[in-house]
Amino acid sequence: MQRFEGQVQLVFYPFAxxxxxxxxxxxxxxxxxxxxxxEFHHMLYRRQELWNRLAAPLERLSDFAKDLTLDTAALKSxxxxxxxxxxxxxxxxxxxxxxxxxxPTMFINDYRIVGTQSEGELVRLIxxxxxxxxxxxx
Amino acid sequence: MxxxxxAPGQRLSSRQQSxxxxxxxxxWRLKLVIGGAVLAVALxxxxxxxxxxxxxxxxxxxxxxxxxxxxxxxxxxxxxxxFSDYT
Numbered sequence: 750m751q752r753f754e755g756q757v758q759l760v761f762y763p764f765a766x767x768x769x770x771x772x773x774x775x776x777x778x779x780x781x782x783x784x785x786x787x788e789f790h791h792m793l794y795r796r797q798e799l800w801n802r803l804a805a806p807l808e809r810l811s812d813f814a815k816d817l818t819l820d821t822a823a824l825k826s827x828x829x830x831x832x833x834x835x836x837x838x839x840x841x842x843x844x845x846x847x848x849x850x851x852x853p854t855m856f857i858n859d860y861r862i863v864g865t866q867s868e869g870e871l872v873r874l875i876x877x878x879x880x881x882x883x884x885x886x887x
Numbered sequence: 888m889x890x891x892x893x894a895p896g897q898r899l900s901s902r903q904q905s906x907x908x909x910x911x912x913x914x915w916r917l918k919l920v921i922g923g924a925v926l927a928v929a930l931x932x933x934x935x936x937x938x939x940x941x942x943x944x945x946x947x948x949x950x951x952x953x954x955x956x957x958x959x960x961x962x963x964x965x966x967x968x969x970f971s972d973y974t
Contacts, residue, residue, distance in 0.1 A: 760966060761958075857965060882965060
């Protein structure tokens with residue numbers, strides 16, 4: 750992203766494929782309410798093995814939240830209230846509308862990429878799109 | 888002297904051979920043409936479906952909800968939409 754400062758915007762859509770992931774998605778948004786969405790998001794990936802097989806991961810995720818100095822009680826009650834459900838379902842519906850059936854799926858402008866790509870490949874595709882959007886000499 | 892009658896399994900005369908020989912390549916050619924046409928139609932249909940999907944995709948991709956976490960510059964020429972599962 751830093752390499753393409755001012756030229757690229759990333760929009761993240763959590764696409765929960767199972768109940769454990771749904772809790773994590775809602776927890777991330779609840780962390781976002783406290784201004785730490787990206788920090789929580791990165792932590793979910795970094796510590797993935799510690800929680801992704803738990804049927805009820807909220808306790809563990811709350812422990813992680815503590816490390817980010819989040820208000821864990823507020824985070825838990827936010828998830829338990831279910832007020833992020835609609836948002837999560839809306840994103841899921843949007844993904845389904847775009848025929849997203851597996852993750853990760855990315856769209857670089859209109860170009861669909863399914864599966865994990867190397868950094869080099871992503872850079873190449875971004876450059877390709879930039880060239881299309883801003884032809885040389887303009 | 889009576890002419891020899893041809894046994895059923897006897898070789899064909901050179902005239903008969905010359906009249907039948909081109910049939911095989913012609914049949915093959917026909918098969919190739921039909922096969923090629925079927926392939927072209929299949930590729931055409933596949934391409935058309937892909938095109939329609941992509942054409943359809945563009946307007947749907949513009950429908951971004953505004954409640955999303957983003958990085959980078961708003962209004963940038965390249966927008967990456969990432970759909971990921973945390974598990």
